[in-house]
Amino acid sequence: MFLRSGFSIINIPFRVIELINALCFKYFPISQRCVIQFASTSIFKSRVGTELLMGKVVQLSYIGLKRTPCAQVRCRRNELNVYLKKYFARPFDYWALDADSLTNLGDTVLIRRIERPERPTAIVMHKVERVVFKYGNVIDPVTKKRVVQDEFSDEIELKKQLVKEVIEDPFQQDALLFEERRAIQRERLAARKRAIENDSH
Template identity: 45%
Template structure:
């Protein structure tokens, strides 16, 4: 199941790291003959993953649970919050500009400022 991380916490006496993940599921309404999105929250173990609030993660149900209240585990971090990547060029995007173009622009501005300051001196 795919969902967003809402909370990070530690559960149990041994303080297992876990996250509250909100998964949106489609629920069928037989009267209207339509599906509607219904949010469901799951607690998932996050042993070897470093995740943050807002990340999009893939969770799977555990065969045997370590803690009775936690039945899922985080399998993969699909998309980090605030880290946008263009799917076609595979480049990182900041606002509407690629990261490498932004760095090039900053370097050009620095060199122009240094040239003008050297002329004034």
């Protein structure tokens, strides 16, 4: 919020602005009144169309007497803040027809805009094109491997197997001393490294 009086621009709190505004209108003629202006925070919407969107299913419902299944899909779109010159992601909800009942809650889906005659209501403007990821079963689109958090599932299994072979197996032999167990672990680790190097060459 800014107060413009002559050439000065002062950043002041909202309650002070209300007080100054009341005093200006009471004691000054129209030509000499202070002009109170609020800082404009208009945001330009993204120019990217809504023909094809990807989002997450947040609600399932049925519409009409025929009980046509629909899904509410939350899509993230970017909006430009003209003052910060930066895009910010903002969620938008779209209703989409799900005629084949492909989706469940939490699924990531691709939705496509449909023509006006195909729309059952004015609110439903899209249809579910396909399910990209089932909820809880994320597949990397490049390698086609299942992902758990930020690792591939087969890499996690390999790590578990290596830890069992190198670390845990020597500790199952009770007769060995600690140093002997550590020596066996080092030997197995070195053998594993040599095997990997030989495979790569």
